[in-house]
Amino acid sequence: MSALQSYGWNEHFMHHFETNTSQDLEAARVLSIQGFIHLLITGTGNVEAQLSGALINSREPEAYPKVGDWVLVKRYDNEGIIIDTLPRINWLSRKAPGTQSKRQVLAANIDSAFIVQGLDRDYNLMRLQRYLQQVVQCNIQPVVILNKADLVTNPETYRQAVQELGYNCPVIFTSAVNHTQQEEWTNQYLLPRHTYILLGSSGVGKSTLLNSLLGYRLQEEGATSTANNKGKHTTTARHLILLPNGSMVIDTPGMREFGVTEEGGSEGIHHPLIDELASTCRFGDCTHQHEPGCAVIAAVRNGTLPEPVHRSYLKLLREQYHFQASEADRRRDEKQFTKMAKQVFRHRKDSKY
Template sequence: MTSAFLAFPSSPFAALVPYGWDDVWADEFAPYATEGLLAGRVIRVDRGQCDVVTSDGVLRADTAFVTPNDPMRVVCTGDWVAVEPAGNPRYVRTYLPRRTAFVRSTSSKRSEGQILAANVDYAVVAVSLALELDLGRVERFLALAWESGAQPLVVLTKADLVPDAATLGHLVQDVEKTAPGVPVLPVSSSGGEGLDVLAAVLSGGTSVLLGQSGAGKSTLANALIGEDVMDVRAARDVDGKGRHTTTTRNLLALPGGGVLIDTPGLRGVGLWDAETGVGQVFSEIEGLAADCRFHDCAHEAEPGCAVLAAVDSGVLPERRLASYRKLLRENQRIVAKTDARVRAEIRRDWKRKGAEGRAAMAAKRGRWH
C-alpha cells in the first residue's frame, strides 16, 4: 500500500488500493491515463474475456487486442491493465509490466508455457493431510513458486484429520526438510486452527493458491474470506481427489487485507525454465556441490563428489538427490525445446556417455578374453 493514496481517498485510484494499487503502478499507468484509458486489475479470465475491477466498478472486457496467439503474453488473472472506458465490446488495450509471474509448461508436447497468475507476492502451496504426503510433488510446486519471484508458503490443509499432535508435528517436520527456507503452516478450514496466522501473512499483498484437486483450496479460500464464494464438493473417499470445482482463476479481496487468487486443481505441474527455482528448493545440495572436486560434477559417480559423500553418510536423503536429478533433467528438456545451445549440450553429453559406455564394455570384453 502507499501513503499517497491513503492520504487522498478522493483519488480516482482509491478504489484500487485494496487490490494492490500503489505509486509504482500509478507511474507505470501514467501514459495510458493521458489516453483516457481506465486502470484496473483482472479478477477473472474466461474464454477470451475478463472481468476487471476499476474505479468505475467491475467491467467486462475483451482480451483479443493483447497478442492472442502468444500464451506467454495473454492477459491473466492478477494483471494490471489499461481498459477502454466505453465500447461494445470494451477491449483491454495492454497490461502493465508484470512484477512476478507463475508459469508452468503446458500439458501438450509443444514448447509453450502457461501463465497461471501475475503480480503475486506469495505462492501458497496447499497440501492435504487427508492423503499420504507426496514430497516430490511439493518440491515440484516449490520450484515453480521460487522461479516466479514470489515467496512460497506451504499450507497443510485438513489438519483436523490428523489423529494427534505428535503425528502432526512429524508431518510438519517432513515438509520443512523438503522445503528449506519456506514457512510450513498446518491449518483446519473447518476448525479454524491456523487461519488467523495465515490471514495475517496474506494481508501483506497478493497470494495465489495452488495445489491438486481435493487439496482443500476452495474450502480454504471460503474460510479466509468468511463466506462461501467458491463452490466446494467433497473429495472422493477412495483417493481423496477432488472434482475441479474451481474452473477459472479468481482474484478475491480478503477482509483483513490482501487479495487471493484461487486456481483450479492442477493434475500436471510441468516445469518451465525453472533451473533457479530447482536450485532454491534443493539449496542444501547446491551448497554441498560447492565442495565437489570438479566444478561441473554431475553427482553420479565422480571421485571427490561431496553430494554423494553426504548421501553415503546419511546426511542427505537419497530421495532428495533423486528428485533433484529428475527435476533438473525435466527442466533441461523443456529449455532444450526452444534453446539450440542447450540441445547441443545435451547431444554432446549423450555422445560422451555413449563413448564411456562403449569403452567400459570394450574393457570388460578384454578382461573376459
C-alpha cells in the first residue's frame, strides 16, 4: 500500500487528480497548518509548503486548504507551493466565533465526527444537539462519546437522553481508566484509511482519549480551571494524526462556540424527528411555532416530542436565518467594493496617473 493510500487516497481524488493536473504536480494531504506553513504528506514523505499567490487571490478564505484537504503541490527541493485543492467530499464548518457571520471551515474529507462530552460536568443536551445538527448538515456521520462514564452511577440514563434527541447515531461510553471499554468501541468504529475528527469543549478529555489511542502522550493533558470549572486548552491547532491501527484522527482545540451555518444549499434546519412530523402539518410552509394544525406543536403538547428538542430547534433555526442574512449582506458589500475598485482602476488607467 502506498503512503497516500494509507492517508485515505481513493478513486474520488484519483479521478480529479488525473483529469486536472500536469505531470509536474504531486498530490498531497494537509496534516496541519501553522501560520503560513502547511505540513503535507506526499507519496515520498512529509513536506512543508505555502499557498501560491494565485490561489490566495482567487479564493474565499473558507476555500483555502484546510486540515484533511487533498492538494496539488509543486516541489522546489525540500519545500513546496500549493497550487490548487482537489474537490472535497465534505467539510465541517461552523459560524466563525464573534459577531460577524462568516463561515469557518474546520477540516475536510471526514468520514465520521466523534462528539465528546464529559459526564463529570460538561454534559449538556442542548449543546450536544447543536453539534449534532451542524455535523449532520455537513453530511458527516456523528458518533457521540460520553467520556468519564466511571464517574456516574447510571450512565444508561444519559444514553437514553441522547437517543431521544432523534439523530439515530451511535452513543458510546468510555473512560481513560477502562482500557477494555476503549478497545471495544475503537475496534468497532475506528477503521483503517478512514478519517475522524474529535469535537467538544475544553476539558472533556479529547487529548486524553487521543493519547490513549496512540499509546503515548502526544498532548499535555489540561487541568480544569478552579475559577470557572471549565477546561483549559491543551490543543491549540488542528492536526491529522495516523493511529497505529491505520485510521486517522483530526484533533481540534476545545470550542466554546459552535454556531450553525447553511451547508449544501439546504434551507432551514432539518431535524429527523421534526421533519417526520412536519409532513402531517396542515400547512406546507409551517414554521412549527404557532400555526393551527401543526403536528410538531401537537407532539410537544402530548409528550411524544421533548419540549427542549423543539425549543433548541427553533433557536438553531433563528441562528441559521441570521447567518444567511448576514452572509448575503457581506457578499453584496464585497461585490460592490470590487466593482468600485475596478471603476477606480479603470479611471486611473484612462487618466494615466
